Amino acid sequence: MNDVIIIGGSFAGLAAALQLGRARRKVTVLDTGLPRNRFAGHSHGLLGHDHKPPLDILAEARQQLARYPSIRLVNIRADSVSGVIDDFSVLTGDGESLRARRLILSYGIADQMPHVPGFAESWGTSIVPCPYCDGFEVAGQHWGLVWSGPQSHNQVRLFLDWTDRLTVFADGHDIAPDIQADLARRNIPVALGRIVEITHQNGRIATVNLGTHRNIAVDILFAHPRNKPSASLHASLGLSTVDTPSGIVLKVDERRQTSMPGIYAAGDLTTPFLPSVTQASSQGAMAGIFAQQSMLA
Structure with missing residues (x-):
């Protein structure tokens, strides 16, 4: 069994994995490889990585995570989630069933383009x-x-x-x-x-x-088109959400925990205003730390 399964492997998800891997916790990161900022030529405002292409930053981050033997990165979609704290089950797109004590949702949001040519x-x-x-x-x-x-x-x-x-x-x-x-x-x-x-x-x-x-x-x-979460796992779990002018985000407490014990969330999926790579990375790191601390004996 995994200690934590992270669903979404962009900046928030990888930041969470880094903290958990450094604590020697067993982690699986599931990712579709479609981050929200893949359309941007450069990422700005991230200390140490200013003006780098976001996909290059993510590629470098994945390479750095390879030195942690307890982290497994899998390029696959999570199709469904079930269970309760200390016994969650995630079914992947290729039919694999994974179990974990904790979950971190960081699958982000998708912008809904208006029907305007160009x-x-x-x-x-x-x-x-x-x-x-x-x-x-x-x-x-x-x-x-x-x-x-x-x-x-x-x-x-x-x-x-x-x-x-x-x-x-x-x-x-x-x-x-x-x-x-x-x-x-x-x-x-x-x-x-x-x-x-x-x-x-x-x-x-x-x-x-x-x-x-x-x-x-x-x-x-x-422009600020409407957006929606990139997956519907939170809805199937019945997690609480917050309505914002541009769409819904997941409701989390000060420890990044959602309305269901044992499930944490970070990144654009939880950020109602001015989401950024810096915020996503910070929130992901904190979600990883709080998930680890919740498992202490």
Whole structure:
């Protein structure tokens, strides 16, 4: 039996495995090889790895984990989970049944692309969600923000640390009069109408095209499409979730434990605002440490 099975082997999952492996706990990591940030050319803000391709960072991490004999990395999907604390069972995509005393869920989220031509093709290249991840490289350029609700007002104020050239795309949303007044005071134009197309060259935006027959050129577009967990294991287990403006995340306590004893979670699957590689790695490490401590005699 494993001490811990980790479902999801990106930054959170591998960080958890590292802590557990160093404690000489028997760990199996199940991963599909499809991290959320695989569309990004570079990862930013991760100390020691700034401006490296995220897939290169993960490959290096897996190589480093190979020195720990108690860690097993398996490129396979987890199809189902059952059991209770100290006796969980995980059925993999190839029919193997694994058992563990603890589980860590770190399978992340999947962004749901809107049905706008050119949007998906530009995602991760010139359509991005996080200014901390990509803002420095395009500071001072013309930014666009797709309005997604009242929380977008805070994003506008945040973006002004990087640029004073910003266009808000209402994209069919009604923006409250007091917020419109604040945007006008800041000299931030609001483009009305639905976005109907993103024209681009190899993912680099040329223009944002509106249903009002107006095309607006921007250098980068910030957007926050709806997302959902990359797997449904939490639902089959009946784990508690939290609704956020962009989707649901798993509810965890201060020790990263979910609503079911013995199951921990980390990474984007639990992060409602501004998820990042740094946060995922930190949360994964803590999930691993708390899972280990919960098994002490």
